Amino acid sequence: MATDMPSGQPGSRRVDTGRISLNVRERGAGPLMLFFHGITSNSAVFTPLMARLSDRFTTIAVDQRGHGLSDKPETGYEANDYAEDIAALIRTLDRGPAILVGHSLGARNSVTAAAKYPNLVRSVVAIDFTPYIEVEALDALEARVNAGSQLFDNLGAVEAYLAGRYVNIPAAAIRIRAESGYQAVDGGLRPLASPTAMAQTAKGLRADLVPAYRDVTKPVLIVRGEASKLVSAAALEKTSRLRPDLPVVVVPGADHYVNEVSPEITLRAITNFIDA
Amino acid sequence: MATDMPSGQPGSRRVDTGRISLNVRERGAGPLMLFFHGITSNSAVFTPLMARLSDRFTTIAVDQRGHGLSDKPETGYEANDYAEDIAALIRTLDRGPAILVGHSLGARNSVTAAAKYPNLVRSVVAIDFTPYIEVEALDALEARVNAGSQLFDNLGAVEAYLAGRYVNIPAAAIRIRAESGYQAVDGGLRPLASPTAMAQTAKGLRADLVPAYRDVTKPVLIVRGEASKLVSAAALEKTSRLRPDLPVVVVPGADHYVNEVSPEITLRAITNFIDA
Numbered sequence: 001m002a003t004d005m006p007s008g009q010p011g012s013r014r015v016d017t018g019r020i021s022l023n024v025r026e027r028g029a030g031p032l033m034l035f036f037h038g039i040t041s042n043s044a045v046f047t048p049l050m051a052r053l054s055d056r057f058t059t060i061a062v063d064q065r066g067h068g069l070s071d072k073p074e075t076g077y078e079a080n081d082y083a084e085d086i087a088a089l090i091r092t093l094d095r096g097p098a099i100l101v102g103h104s105l106g107a108r109n110s111v112t113a114a115a116k117y118p119n120l121v122r123s124v125v126a127i128d129f130t131p132y133i134e135v136e137a138l139d140a141l142e143a144r145v146n147a148g149s150q151l152f153d154n155l156g157a158v159e160a161y162l163a164g165r166y167v168n169i170p171a172a173a174i175r176i177r178a179e180s181g182y183q184a185v186d187g188g189l190r191p192l193a194s195p196t197a198m199a200q201t202a203k204g205l206r207a208d209l210v211p212a213y214r215d216v217t218k219p220v221l222i223v224r225g226e227a228s229k230l231v232s233a234a235a236l237e238k239t240s241r242l243r244p245d246l247p248v249v250v251v252p253g254a255d256h257y258v259n260e261v262s263p264e265i266t267l268r269a270i271t272n273f274i275d276a
Numbered sequence: 277m278a279t280d281m282p283s284g285q286p287g288s289r290r291v292d293t294g295r296i297s298l299n300v301r302e303r304g305a306g307p308l309m310l311f312f313h314g315i316t317s318n319s320a321v322f323t324p325l326m327a328r329l330s331d332r333f334t335t336i337a338v339d340q341r342g343h344g345l346s347d348k349p350e351t352g353y354e355a356n357d358y359a360e361d362i363a364a365l366i367r368t369l370d371r372g373p374a375i376l377v378g379h380s381l382g383a384r385n386s387v388t389a390a391a392k393y394p395n396l397v398r399s400v401v402a403i404d405f406t407p408y409i410e411v412e413a414l415d416a417l418e419a420r421v422n423a424g425s426q427l428f429d430n431l432g433a434v435e436a437y438l439a440g441r442y443v444n445i446p447a448a449a450i451r452i453r454a455e456s457g458y459q460a461v462d463g464g465l466r467p468l469a470s471p472t473a474m475a476q477t478a479k480g481l482r483a484d485l486v487p488a489y490r491d492v493t494k495p496v497l498i499v500r501g502e503a504s505k506l507v508s509a510a511a512l513e514k515t516s517r518l519r520p521d522l523p524v525v526v527v528p529g530a531d532h533y534v535n536e537v538s539p540e541i542t543l544r545a546i547t548n549f550i551d552a
Binding site for chain 2: 246249252265275
């Protein structure tokens with residue numbers, strides 16, 4: 001499928017992990033720090049964070065399966081499928097153990113991978129995805145995800161749509177999503193993310209995440225947006241009861257899209273965790 | 277004064293920092309991890325944590341000025357006095373930057389030292405002392421501190437007193453406090469901690485801690501006992517507003533004496549922070 005895709009942005013390349021070929025963006029040198037985006041998104045959303053961290057880390061942001069310019073198999077969008085991709089990528093890069101920074105779907109996948117493959121993971125920054133998310137919040141997420149598969153006239157129409165969907169994300173970050181997440185098709189622009197992959201992935205987010213959080217032995221920083229409509233204060237509270245030893249950062253004013261809405265606090269939260 | 281003191285416990289020795297001579301307990305090898313106790317206490321309270329961390333760290337617990345077997349000058353018990361001692365100790369040990377683990381007074385002193393001397397400090401675990409502690413909580417602390425200067429008939433009387441003062445601390449940890457914190461005098465046992473030093477130190481805890489927390493650039497893990505009567509949920513909340521980028525751990529069921537009441541969660545919180 002990759003040959004039908006637009007050419008990768010500067011710094012991006014495909015990595016054949018053996019089980020799947022993933023598109024990644026790489027910048028910098030140092031210990032390995034991998035970034036995993038949320039559902040329907042892609043690696044480009046981490047560009048601003050990578051710019052700030054690449055002086056000290058080999059920062060690699062990944063288009064996860066079904067997203068961006070990576071392979072999009074017809075099926076296989078459960079937590080375990082994504083986590084096995086992470087493990088295969090770290091093995092292929094051969095520079096682990098890796099620091100994993102994940103947002104939403106990416107956080108779920110990162111914690112799942114860390115629980116299953118502790119030797120490949122140094123630590124996890126898990127942004128706004130925990131166990132105990134209420135069914136209503138997952139229903140709303142699934143509806144938003146499935147509504148995103150549209151034909152847009154042009155980039156302006158994409159930006160207008162995204163600005164309405166992500167009301168707190170600043171214009172510059174909306175532009176990154178618009179420019180990186182769509183492809184030219186007959187009649188306009190369509191999301192790069194595969195609609196069938198997104199539908200399966202959204203369903204997969206409903207699976208019980210308690211075992212992974214309960215069992216993970218590597219350090220996990222739990223980050224929540226104070227105004228998140230996905231991770232409620234109650235869900236975070238229950239997660240902290242499950243794992244009181246895991247440090248927590250709650251970002252004031254941020255909604256679910258913490259790293260795009262509050263990149264500066266996200267950056268400092270990451271470095272306060274990694275540099276301790 | 278030190279010559280009047282009972283001989284140090286196994287593993288303890290005095291370090292002349294140039295500005296003050298401090299009694300310390302040392303165990304293990306690896307990166308430097310220093311421990312600073314709360315008011316009226318001493319280095320022995322960290323023995324259980326040190327036993328678990330000394331396979332990977334050079335763990336050194338310190339009798340802070342006025343406490344235990346360290347020097348007890350007549351005056352000089354403000355935050356800055358204690359913080360300068362920490363800086364002088366790290367310089368004397370010549371193995372910094374150090375990880376600082378502080379409880380209560382020790383947390384206040386550690387954050388103060390980290391803010392003033394970032395090059396000497398790698399990170400801080402600040403257990404149950406934050407800015408914004410309510411005046412009533414500090415009043416109660418000061419009353420408890422000043423009531424501790426008593427003559428006890430014997431060790432059993434000390435243990436009974438401590439068990440009543442620290443109702444959630446397990447018997448084994450009470451015993452450590454009793455055996456390490458008192459000296460034989462005519463008629464019985466008295467606290468090693470200097471009463472005048474304790475009174476001054478308690479008053480010094482009222483000084484504004486906002487500047488140190490606001491300015492500190494090194495990673496600080498804020499640990500609070502969920503049932504702490506010193507650091508209220510509101511004080512922690514305000515502290516997180518001041519520094520939303522600092523990770524937080526709230527230990528379920530623990531009161532102010534987090535590391536003695538919940539040593540296992542404290543240990544895992546420390547390693548999750550340090551190993552990230």
